[in-house]
Amino acid sequence: MIAAQPFAFAPGEKWSYSNLGYVTLGILIHKVSGELWGDLLQQRVFAPLGMKHTRVISEADIIPNRAAGYVFKDGALKNQQWVSPSVNNTADGSLYFTVEDLAKWDEALETRKLISRASYEEMWTPVKLNNGTTAPYGFGWRIAKTDSGHGLLEHGGAWQGFASYIVRYPEDRLTVAVLCNRAGASASYIAKRIAGFYVPSVAPRLRMAIKLDPAILSSYAGEYRLEDRFSIKVSAAGDRLETMWLGEKIVLLPESETDFFQEDSDRTFRFVKDARGKVTSLVISVPEELVLRKVH
DSSP, X not given: OOTTSOOSSOTTTOOOOOHHHHHHXXXXXXXXXXXXXXXXXXXXXXXXXXXXXXXXXXXXXOOTTOOOOEEEETTEXXXXXXXXXXXXXXXXXXXXXXXXXXXXHHHHHHHTOSSOHHHHHHHTSXXXXXXXXXXXXXXXXXXXXXXXXXXXXXXXXXXXXXXEEEEEEGGGTEEEEEEESBTTOOHHHHHHHHHHHHSGGGSOOOOOOOOOOHHHHHHHOEEEEETTTEEEEEEEEXXXXXXXXXXXXXEEEESSSSEEEOTTSOOEEEEXXXXXXXXXXXXXXXXXXXXXXXXX
């Protein structure tokens, strides 16, 4: 199945997050070790660190304190849609955690347990591309800086009515992990606001909405599609734009003529125009960038 997928681009040409890449990694772990990736993690990582409540997802096992995932639909909370168990045992996620276990894992990262220091440094080094530039991703971590220049290592996830996020500020020796059981919840924004309570200089900047000509707002209305995965419709509503995201109405507030933001979220929206001023695409940062092409 993996070999049948076409390349999105030539290897090393650029970087893009790929669930399929992590699925492939799990298959390779099985091929090399002879064990399922989840079993190997249990032996090599979770058990040695005392992470007693971390495990691979199972619908059959009775798991104490298991949380349920929810979605917004038509303005009301609903149970998340059923997902086949066969896609809940691959290495692109599919793990149960508690925040206490994540704290133990973070302690291991801080003290450089389990693997060599050289491996940790490689894990937190931006990938080098063919043209000599770098992309802001290492091995399982996005590598970035706050607006105030503090280094941060982060990653988020979303699946089956859940949203999760972990951020590490190595220079400040601070880590925040947030686990939410509603699809579309702003886990990353919550985490960064919490971090700002401890280290005020790492708090996300407060964005201010401006007024835009209604004609400009109307030019952004339309349907935008991410390849064959999904599409959203953007409409003008007074002095702002609106769309639906995971069953929830999202209000896009203008920060500049082309840049919009969602209140109480670090999700941003940027409209791209061609040389003639025609709107061609919408870039949504979550924080990975999703480029949606305007179809009409």
